[in-house]
Amino acid sequence: MAEVPRETYIQPELEVYQGFFDAKWASEFTCVLKDTKLADTGNDFVRLWEAASSARALPYVMTRSLQVVRGVGFDERERETDLAMRFIKDRLVKYVNTSEEEITPPLQKKIEQTIDHLRTEYSQYAEYMKEKLRGTHDHWERLVSIEEFRKSVWSSERMCYGAIYYAYEWFLLQCIRIHSGELERSVIGAKSFGKELRKIFSQELMHECWTDRPIEIARLTRNALVHNGGRVNATLEKLPHGFNVDNDDLRIEATDTTDLYKLLSYRALKIAKAAVSIPEFR
Numbered sequence: 001m002a003e004v005p006r007e008t009y010i011q012p013e014l015e016v017y018q019g020f021f022d023a024k025w026a027s028e029f030t031c032v033l034k035d036t037k038l039a040d041t042g043n044d045f046v047r048l049w050e051a052a053s054s055a056r057a058l059p060y061v062m063t064r065s066l067q068v069v070r071g072v073g074f075d076e077r078e079r080e081t082d083l084a085m086r087f088i089k090d091r092l093v094k095y096v097n098t099s100e101e102e103i104t105p106p107l108q109k110k111i112e113q114t115i116d117h118l119r120t121e122y123s124q125y126a127e128y129m130k131e132k133l134r135g136t137h138d139h140w141e142r143l144v145s146i147e148e149f150r151k152s153v154w155s156s157e158r159m160c161y162g163a164i165y166y167a168y169e170w171f172l173l174q175c176i177r178i179h180s181g182e183l184e185r186s187v188i189g190a191k192s193f194g195k196e197l198r199k200i201f202s203q204e205l206m207h208e209c210w211t212d213r214p215i216e217i218a219r220l221t222r223n224a225l226v227h228n229g230g231r232v233n234a235t236l237e238k239l240p241h242g243f244n245v246d247n248d249d250l251r252i253e254a255t256d257t258t259d260l261y262k263l264l265s266y267r268a269l270k271i272a273k274a275a276v277s278i279p280e281f282r
Contacts, residue, residue, distance in 0.1 A: 007246045009253075010153045014140045016254040017060040017153070020261045021053035025269065032272045037281050041174040042272065048167040049261065056160040056257060059143070059153050066139040158225055161257045165222045168264045172197060172210070175271065179280045190219065201274050209267045217241045218260055224250055 011017075026046045033042035143149045176196045177185050187193050190210075198206040209215065220236040221243070227233075231248045232241075244251040275281045 007249075007251075008147070008150045008154045009244075009246065009251050010144060010150055010157070011253050011255070012144070014060060014063055016258075017057060019053040019057035019060075020258040021050045022261075022265060025265050026050070029265075029269055029272055032269070032276060036276055037178050038175065038272070038275055041171060041178070045167055045171045045174075045268070048170075049164065049265075052160045052163040052167070053261070055156060055163075056254065058156070059140075059149075063140045063143060157254055157257060158230060158252045161252045161260060162222055162225050164257060164260050164264060165218050168268060169219075171268060172271070175200060175275060175281075179278070181280075200278065200280075201271070205270065205274055209271055212267075213239070214263055215267070218263070221250065221252075225252075 026049075030039075030042050030046055033039050144153075172193070173187060176187055176193075177183050179200050187196055194206055194210050197210055201209075217236070217239055220233070220239070221241065224230060224233050224236055230250050230252075232243075232245055232250055243256065244253070
């Protein structure tokens with residue numbers, strides 16, 4: 001059987017790899033659950049998502065850090081050059097005057113003016129180079145040309161997508177456990193999960209937070225990542241999942257992870273607001 005070529009794809013734009021965590025959402029979410037039986041679960045849930053966001057942002061943070069370090073190095077060299085220029089200006093005339101020939105006042109003035117001009121010219125050049133460093137993605141372009149770096153970004157994006165969904169499903173499971181009083185309880189299968197959520201909340205909220213098409217797609221994507229090597233399975237293939245696919249390989253991009261976070265954070269907040277009115281959670 002011929003080997004199917006696989007592409008290690010990452011998005012070319014550095015900015016999409018910034019963190020997606022919404023501190024304002026987190027504050028509202030934890031505030032809603034404060035002083036309820038879901039408070040600790042809510043705090044852990046927020047922490048898991050914040051950690052996933054930080055992991056996803058690592059390529060962005062790394063690249064920006066390299067740019068900062070390079071800029072700082074340039075600042076240090078600029079200061080050293082300025083000191084050297086000052087030293088030369090102060091000592092040049094003195095050393096020449098101790099030799100057999102003395103520098104005339106007009107020549108001394110000319111030497112000092114020339115050195116001052118060089119200082120100014122170098123300062124302008126340094127500012128130009130620093131601005132050039134700030135305005136380009138040269139570090140990012142070099143990093144993404146390294147195959148090992150590309151693979152790490154490709155792999156970590158898949159893991160971050162999964163982490164967002166895993167934490168969401170865990171939060172819903174904790175709602176079922178705490179409501180029933182069975183803290184070690186396991187719920188197997190999507191249908192059983194939906195049935196339990198419907199008993200606790202309502203048909204409408206269960207659908208919005210569990211069986212709604214976008215969440216079903218996220219769940220099937222998680223299953224494909226965990227159980228099918230990241231390849232599209234037959235069930236997911238029939239749905240309008242919106243992922244780019246490379247030879248049946250799901251291409252999980254940074255924007256996909258960010259979109260999933262936005263989708264699930266809204267639904268999780270609705271669950272939290274509904275839960276606080278239910279006696280079993282107080």
